[in-house]
Amino acid sequence: MKKNELYVALRRILPEDAVLIEEEDLRPYECDGLSAYRQLPMLVVLPRDVDEVQQILKLCHGLEVPVVARGTGTGLSGGALPLAEGLVLSLARLNRILDIDPVGRTARVQPGVRNLAISDAARSHGLYYAPDPSSQIACTIGGNIAENSGGVHCLKYGLTVHNVLKLEVVTVEGERLTIGGNALDSPGYDLLALMIGSEGMLGVVVEVTVRLLPVPERAQVVLAAFDDVEKAGTAVGEIIAAGIIPAGLEMMDGPAIKAAEDFVHAGYPTDAAAMLLCEVDGSNQEVSEHILAVRELMQTCSATEVRTARSEGERQRFWQGRKSAFPAVGRISPDYYCMDGTIPRHRLPEVLKRTSELSREYDLPVANVFHAGDGNMHPLILYDANNPGELERTEELGGKILELCVAVGGTITGEHGVGVEKINQMCVQFDADELEQFRALKRAFDGRQLLNPGKGVPTPRRCSEYRLLRAEKGDGNAQGVDRP
Amino acid sequence: MKKNELYVALRRILPEDAVLIEEEDLRPYECDGLSAYRQLPMLVVLPRDVDEVQQILKLCHGLEVPVVARGTGTGLSGGALPLAEGLVLSLARLNRILDIDPVGRTARVQPGVRNLAISDAARSHGLYYAPDPSSQIACTIGGNIAENSGGVHCLKYGLTVHNVLKLEVVTVEGERLTIGGNALDSPGYDLLALMIGSEGMLGVVVEVTVRLLPVPERAQVVLAAFDDVEKAGTAVGEIIAAGIIPAGLEMMDGPAIKAAEDFVHAGYPTDAAAMLLCEVDGSNQEVSEHILAVRELMQTCSATEVRTARSEGERQRFWQGRKSAFPAVGRISPDYYCMDGTIPRHRLPEVLKRTSELSREYDLPVANVFHAGDGNMHPLILYDANNPGELERTEELGGKILELCVAVGGTITGEHGVGVEKINQMCVQFDADELEQFRALKRAFDGRQLLNPGKGVPTPRRCSEYRLLRAEKGDGNAQGVDRP
Numbered sequence: 001m002k003k004n005e006l007y008v009a010l011r012r013i014l015p016e017d018a019v020l021i022e023e024e025d026l027r028p029y030e031c032d033g034l035s036a037y038r039q040l041p042m043l044v045v046l047p048r049d050v051d052e053v054q055q056i057l058k059l060c061h062g063l064e065v066p067v068v069a070r071g072t073g074t075g076l077s078g079g080a081l082p083l084a085e086g087l088v089l090s091l092a093r094l095n096r097i098l099d100i101d102p103v104g105r106t107a108r109v110q111p112g113v114r115n116l117a118i119s120d121a122a123r124s125h126g127l128y129y130a131p132d133p134s135s136q137i138a139c140t141i142g143g144n145i146a147e148n149s150g151g152v153h154c155l156k157y158g159l160t161v162h163n164v165l166k167l168e169v170v171t172v173e174g175e176r177l178t179i180g181g182n183a184l185d186s187p188g189y190d191l192l193a194l195m196i197g198s199e200g201m202l203g204v205v206v207e208v209t210v211r212l213l214p215v216p217e218r219a220q221v222v223l224a225a226f227d228d229v230e231k232a233g234t235a236v237g238e239i240i241a242a243g244i245i246p247a248g249l250e251m252m253d254g255p256a257i258k259a260a261e262d263f264v265h266a267g268y269p270t271d272a273a274a275m276l277l278c279e280v281d282g283s284n285q286e287v288s289e290h291i292l293a294v295r296e297l298m299q300t301c302s303a304t305e306v307r308t309a310r311s312e313g314e315r316q317r318f319w320q321g322r323k324s325a326f327p328a329v330g331r332i333s334p335d336y337y338c339m340d341g342t343i344p345r346h347r348l349p350e351v352l353k354r355t356s357e358l359s360r361e362y363d364l365p366v367a368n369v370f371h372a373g374d375g376n377m378h379p380l381i382l383y384d385a386n387n388p389g390e391l392e393r394t395e396e397l398g399g400k401i402l403e404l405c406v407a408v409g410g411t412i413t414g415e416h417g418v419g420v421e422k423i424n425q426m427c428v429q430f431d432a433d434e435l436e437q438f439r440a441l442k443r444a445f446d447g448r449q450l451l452n453p454g455k456g457v458p459t460p461r462r463c464s465e466y467r468l469l470r471a472e473k474g475d476g477n478a479q480g481v482d483r484p
Numbered sequence: 485m486k487k488n489e490l491y492v493a494l495r496r497i498l499p500e501d502a503v504l505i506e507e508e509d510l511r512p513y514e515c516d517g518l519s520a521y522r523q524l525p526m527l528v529v530l531p532r533d534v535d536e537v538q539q540i541l542k543l544c545h546g547l548e549v550p551v552v553a554r555g556t557g558t559g560l561s562g563g564a565l566p567l568a569e570g571l572v573l574s575l576a577r578l579n580r581i582l583d584i585d586p587v588g589r590t591a592r593v594q595p596g597v598r599n600l601a602i603s604d605a606a607r608s609h610g611l612y613y614a615p616d617p618s619s620q621i622a623c624t625i626g627g628n629i630a631e632n633s634g635g636v637h638c639l640k641y642g643l644t645v646h647n648v649l650k651l652e653v654v655t656v657e658g659e660r661l662t663i664g665g666n667a668l669d670s671p672g673y674d675l676l677a678l679m680i681g682s683e684g685m686l687g688v689v690v691e692v693t694v695r696l697l698p699v700p701e702r703a704q705v706v707l708a709a710f711d712d713v714e715k716a717g718t719a720v721g722e723i724i725a726a727g728i729i730p731a732g733l734e735m736m737d738g739p740a741i742k743a744a745e746d747f748v749h750a751g752y753p754t755d756a757a758a759m760l761l762c763e764v765d766g767s768n769q770e771v772s773e774h775i776l777a778v779r780e781l782m783q784t785c786s787a788t789e790v791r792t793a794r795s796e797g798e799r800q801r802f803w804q805g806r807k808s809a810f811p812a813v814g815r816i817s818p819d820y821y822c823m824d825g826t827i828p829r830h831r832l833p834e835v836l837k838r839t840s841e842l843s844r845e846y847d848l849p850v851a852n853v854f855h856a857g858d859g860n861m862h863p864l865i866l867y868d869a870n871n872p873g874e875l876e877r878t879e880e881l882g883g884k885i886l887e888l889c890v891a892v893g894g895t896i897t898g899e900h901g902v903g904v905e906k907i908n909q910m911c912v913q914f915d916a917d918e919l920e921q922f923r924a925l926k927r928a929f930d931g932r933q934l935l936n937p938g939k940g941v942p943t944p945r946r947c948s949e950y951r952l953l954r955a956e957k958g959d960g961n962a963q964g965v966d967r968p
Contacts, residue, residue: 103725104828148669159669161677162646175917183826184643184858185632185681187897187906187913188922188941193645193677197669214727241587243698285769342667344588374668413671422671429671433659437929438672444928445921457672 003042006065006087010045013055018093020044029070029088033135034078034421036337036391041068041082048093050168050176050206057204058174060087066450067172069200071112071143074135076338077419079146079199079455086453091142094206097121104182105212106165111142111205115149118210127212130157133415134323141208148197150415152248152322153279155373157213159415161196168207169195172446177203194441199417200452202445216281219247220291221315224298225272225305229253230349232274235301236372237345239278242297244290248279249373250322253352256329256367256380263328266321267314269305276303276372277318325369326380333365333382337394340416341405345375354404355379362397364390376414377405403428418456426456427463428470435463487526490549490571494529497539502577504528513554513572517619518562518905520821520875525552525566532577534652534660534690541688542658544571550934551656553684555596555627558619560822561903563630563683563939570937575626578690581605588666589696590649595626595689599633602694611696614641617899618807625692632681634899636732636806637763639857641697643899645680652691653679656930661687678925683901684936686929700765703731704775705799708782709756709789713737714833716758719785720856721829723762726781728774732763733857734806737836740813740851740864747812750805751798753789760787760856761802809853810864817849817866821878824900825889829859838888839863846881848874860898861889887912902940910940911947912954919947 003021010019020026021043031038042065047053060067066086073080082088095112102125107118115136119128132151133139139149145167150159157163166180180192195202226232232251239246252260252268252275261268268275276298280290291308298306309315321328329336343351352368359366365382379401383394402412402425412418412425426435438457442449458466487505494503504510505527515522526549531537544551550570557564566572579596586609591602599620603612616635617623623633629651634643641647650664664676679686710716716735723730736744736752736759745752752759760782764774775792782790793799805812813820827835836852843850849866863885867878886896886909896902896909910919922941926933942950 103721103830148674150668154668161669161674171917171921177918177921179918181826181895182828182893183860183895183898184634184638185645185826185895185898187895187902187910188918189682189686189925190632190645190674190677190680191921191925193674196674198673202673237587283770283773285773286767289767289769342665342669344666346587376667409666411665411667411669411671414667414669418671426671433655434661434663434672437655437661437675440928441673441675441925444924 006043006063009059009063010043010056013059014045014047014052018046018048018052020046029073029082029090032073032075032078032080034076034081034419036385037078037081037420039082039084041088042085044088044090046090046093050170053089053170053204053206054174054176056089057170057172060450061173061448064448064450066453068452069142069146069204071140072114072138074139075143075147075419076340076416077147077413077421079417079419079452081420083454089204091140098207100125102127106182106209107212108207108209109141111145111208112140115139115141115144122212126215128215129163129210130213131160131163134326141210142205145196145205145208146198146200147417148415150371150376152250152319152371154415155249155371156245156247161193163211164192164196164208165211166209167192167195167205169203170206171203172448172451182209197417199419199456201442201456202451217283218287219279219281219315220287221277221279221309221318222291222294222298223307223309223318224276224278224303225269226274226276226302227272227304229274229352231302232276233348235276235298235303238297238301239294240345240373242293244280244293246278246373247281248277250277251275251370251372252322252325253368255365256325256369259328259332259367260321260325263331264317264321264324266317268321272304277322322369329367329380329382334384334386337381337383337398339377339379339381339398339401340413341377341402341410342375342414343377343405343408343410345372347408348372351377351404351408355401358397358400362393364394364397371414374414375410399425420455423456423458423462424466426458427466432460432463435460490527490547493543493547494527494540497543498529498531498536502530502532502536504530513557513566513574516557516559516562516564518560518565518903520869521562521565521904523566523568525572526569528572528574530574530577534654537573537654537688537690538658538660540573541654541656544934545657545932548932548934550937552936553626553630553688555624556598556622558623559627559631559903560824560900561631561897561905563901563903563936565904567937573688575624582691584609586611590666590693591696592691592693593625595629595692596624599623599625599628606696607699610699612699613647613694614697615644615647618810625694626689629680629689629692630682630684631901632899634855634860636734636803636855638899639733639855640729640731645677647695648676648680648692649695650693651676651679651689653687654690655687656932656935666693681901683903683940685926685940686935701767702771703763703765703799704771705761705763705793705802706775706778706782707791707793707802708760708762708787709753710758710760710786711756711788713758713836715786716760717832719760719782719787722781722785723778724829724857726777728764728777730762730857731765732761734761735759735854735856736806736809737852739849740809740853743812743816743851744805744809747815748801748805748808750801752805756788761806806853813851813864813866818868818870821865821867821882823861823863823865823882823885824897825886825894826860826898827889827892827894829856831892832856835861835888835892839885842881842884846877848878848881855898858898859894883909904939907940907942907946908950910942911950916944916947
């Protein structure tokens with residue numbers, strides 16, 4: 001398909017300002033939050049309503065033009081990376097909050113609505129939307145659905161999939177489907193869960209009904225410092241074992257603490273080897289009991305310092321530091337690469353030890369932030385893309401860290417999705433039959449492979465090549481850890 | 485395929501006692517809990533391990549023999565109804581609890597393990613498995629997965645899909661897949677949620693890892709009687725609006741109360757028009773606060789009587805009555821037909837009113853039990869299959885009630901699945917594009933349509949015929965309620 005032909009065809013169904021063709025207009029769409037990968041799309045379209053989305057998809061299906069859907073592009077795995085021969089379908093103009101139902105506790109919104117805007121709109125009813133990715137001020141609910149986003153509070157409140165009730169989806173053929181409903185269960189196969197986290201490869205979400213929760217009566221956070229990462233890891237296990245389900249339970253290591261403190265002055269202990277933030281929420285009484293118990297457990301696990309936030313302002317600052325950890329690291333390094341693996345909680349100390357060995361081996365610093373409660377690690381590799389070969393070395397180190405997660409019984413992504421970033425590691429995570437099942441499922445939704453092709457699920461050929469490469473390097477069993 | 489040929493082929497891979505062929509041996513498998521439908525299978529196999537399951541499926545795939553997987557056959561929608569030309573694959577001998585991990589709070593079990601046996605095995609660690617279908621003493625976890633079973637406590641703790649972490653599945657080709665994992669999210673499409681509730685149509689589950697929860701410090705239940713169903717409905721709304729998430733919130737109407745009381749002598753108020761059971765659990769303090777609040781709300785909503793269970797024994801009796809409601813109705817009527825629809829909570833009074841109109845119109849009594857908290861209704865139609873035409877009239881009334889649920893914005897199943905029972909109503913619940921997406925998905929797992937064919941998803945032809953039939957009867961808009 002030639003660019004100009006496609007432009008003319010699109011202009012028959014869209015006004016001038018809804019189709020971008022000039023390079024300067026396309027430039028902002030060349031990458032998402034995984035800026036190591038960049039590609040200008042052929043064209044960008046900005047539909048204003050569901051009908052236009054349907055028409056665009058029908059047209060592209062007929063012409064066999066690939067389509068990459070996009071929210072605000074804050075994704076970290078390259079899920080919205082454009083294709084040179086493809087269209088970027090921006091949902092930015094579908095940004096209306098359609099309905100807040102304070103009795104049913106739901107919000108019906110368009111996909112381009114920002115995550116935080118939902119809670120803002122619900123606040124006057126004493127309600128909020130629970131999943132809170134660090135990018136929540138900017139990221140859209142449509143993108144959250146594509147990647148099944150989490151956040152620091154997902155230990156207690158779950159990921160996006162646990163907080164979405166219903167979707168309106170446009171298929172690659174331009175048909176509109178209603179998926180899910182307001183009841184706990186829906187008849188038929190669970191297309192709702194299937195769609196969530198499918199990275200725009202099965203359909204385009206055009207309307208979302210989310211569950212809202214009552215704002216807890218009180219939330220309080222304990223900060224604890226440790227002179228040793230292993231002790232912090234033990235404390236995490238003890239808190240969970242005590243039957244407390246914290247609203248958030250986060251760990252940062254020394255380099256991450258220092259970077260965050262320099263950036264937002266949260267009052268973090270910059271000499272600590274590890275720090276935990278443990279938030280509990282609920283009724284006044286419950287929070288008081290749990291804070292007491294958490295403080296005691298931290299002390300039993302040899303915390304060098306235990307502090308409870310003395311005010312709502314201090315509580316916000318404690319979290320501000322954690323939520324700013326990525327940009328904070330961005331300040332001290334020309335580039336950084338954020339990984340997203342999960343591990344069984346009890347394997348944390350050895351995974352951190354092996355990560356720092358790998359960091360030395362590759363001569364690249366690594367800062368660690370960690371959703372400790374649910375075993376979701378975010379090692380940040382610090383590098384400089386201007387140094388020849390450093391990006392490649394970074395990607396190789398990143399791949400090693402993810403494969404280390406798989407080796408201890410974990411997975412290659414906790415909440416950021418596979419995108420283009422972890423597509424090789426899918427060959428390590430899954431066997432040939434499992435991957436073939438994913439591909440068959442994709443064909444059931446998108447036989448012509450037009451929706452975000454090249455993301456999420458590797459081709460058999462890619463896996464053969466990657467397995468060969470690993471075998472040549474002798475990596476098959478070189479994670480240096482015991483398999484579970 | 486001839487029966488004897490298949491028998492010979494199966495005996496090459498299975499011992500004599502693992503293949504049933506005599507009519508007297510096949511008889512117990514002719515129906516599940518939906519006993520209005522009966523069909524003898526060609527053969528029944530009882531494999532002892534995963535390897536045998538794989539061999540059976542490979543063989544049947546090669547010979548194109550349909551396979552219906554079965555647990556203990558307590559399902560209520562005919563999901564395990566055999567096919568005359570097909571095999572029943574009983575998972576009864578895969579009944580071992582493989583591992584309880586008290587730290588990770590998981591249990592790894594085979595599919596033939598009974599629901600309650602998991603909690604029994606976990607109890608010494610202070611843990612339990614939350615979903616509790618009324619049949620939990622008999623039903624298996626494999627069947628729970630097939631139907632995405634709920635129970636009286638699923639309002640707070642969710643359905644099966646919310647409590648299963650990982651599955652080992654054998655595909656129709658006999659390949660083994662690992663689906664899901666111990667982390668909150670898994671890379672790739674969400675096959676775990678897809679498999680749960682898929683009624684044995686996508687694969688055969690051979691191993692299950694479930695999440696275990698700590699047994700709450702305390703549980704307490706309030707019983708409230710009302711002289712009017714609408715007042716009970718209002719009380720349900722008020723409790724939810726007060727921010728209390730009860731562990732269970734159940735309603736029974738007059739006929740159901742009387743039947744249950746006659747059967748188990750739970751101490752129910754037999755002169756009430758409606759009764760609510762509201763259970764709260766958690767810490768001692770929390771339970772005390774919530775019980776007080778619930779009692780007050782019940783009184784505000786004009787309850788004629790409010791009782792808190794005075795002992796653990798009384799609490800158990802209160803629940804015993806509710807959990808025995810189906811067999812209790814079975815005692816007073818030769819046959820009963822249990823429906824399973826969901827509705828938005830606030831539409832309850834009009835749905836009950838319209839249901840009793842329909843009950844009079846069809847001259848068939850209806851008793852109502854209702855998971856009120858999550859809007860899941862279980863109307864029980866009392867009939868006598870020996871009266872000519874009465875089963876057909878019952879099915880027609882049942883269909884009307886389900887379509888009434890759809891008309892007010894609800895669904896045709898809350899937790900019992902579609903099976904053969906609600907397959908016509910799927911044509912009402914979903915439009916042609918939505919049903920076609922289900923079929924495409926089925927083909928992605930089972931191209932030859934061998935896994936439990938004829939269940940769950942209607943053929944296009946069936947829907948055309950059913951729509952025609954409804955149009956002839958003028959039923960299209962005859963639910964007698966306002967559409968949402």
